[in-house]
Amino acid sequence: MAVLDIVLYPEAVLKAVAKPVKKVSAEIQRLVDNMLETMYAAPGIGLAAPQVGVSKRLCVVDVSNPQEGEPLNPYVLINPEIIDRAGKILWEEGCLSLPGLYREVQRSSRITVRALDRQGVERVFEAEDLLAxxxxxxxxxxxxxxxxxxxxxxxxxxxxKEWKRLREKKLEDDDEGDEAQPAE
Ligand SMILES: [Zn+2]
Known part of the structure; x- marks a missing residue:
């Protein structure tokens, strides 16, 4: 497995509509494994393929808290769809492609998701709160x-505007050394 480079906003791949995964091949599984490793290394609680420069419809998520002794609980979502949603929730979000920027965003508080897993098997499950x-x-x-x-x-x-400042600072700092903070 390998830790991949995470692209920063406003890279073009982050603004593109990603293409469906045609087949959950060994190559896709390798990408999934590398994305999981990249997400844990960041550290982050979610990572989508476009964030590692791959315009495909897949993402990985793990909202467990291993620092608190919780076991890892990775979700691999390939060609995901939200088939039902309910409620509203306001959550302060961050993003590995805009590190250091945090804002409250309103989302649905409960969703039903249909996606293929790492084995290419279709799963339907409900998610709420932070996972949703x-x-x-x-x-x-x-x-x-x-x-x-x-x-x-x-x-x-x-x-x-804040991100533009953060990005300039980050690009300067990255010349001197690495830093990381939890984000999606
Ligand atoms: Zn993000």
């Missing part, structure tokens, strides 16, 4: 949407 938020955030990436796109126009403008 995280899956909706990652699925947005598959449609070329990042979380500031979910804000009002003014809030989005301010958020992207």
């Amino acid at each position: 938020v995280c899956i909706q955030h990652e699925m947005d990436h598959l449609d070329g949407i990042v979380f500031p796109d979910r804000l009002s126009l003014l809030k989005k403008k301010l958020a992207l």
Whole structure:
């Protein structure tokens, strides 16, 4: 397995609508494994293929808290669809492609998801609260949407202005050494 490079907003791949996965091949499984390793290394609670430069409809999510002794609980979602949603929730989100930027975003609080798993088997399951938020955030990436796109126009403008500053600083810092913070 390998830790992949995470692309930063506004890289074009983050704005593109990703293509469905035609077959859960060994190559796709390798990508899934590398994405999981990349997500845990970041550390983050979700990662979508476009964030590692691959415009395919798949993402990985794990909202468990291993620092608190919880076992890992990875979800692999290939060609995911939300088939039902209910409720509303406001959550402060971050993103590995916009590290350091955090904003409250409104999402559905309960969703029913249909997706293929790592073996290519179709799964239907319900998710709520943080897991639901995280899956909706990652699925947005598959449609070329990042979380500031979910804000009002003014809030989005301010958020992207802050991100521009953060990005410049990060690119400077990365010349000197690595830093990481939890995000999606
Ligand atoms: Zn993200």
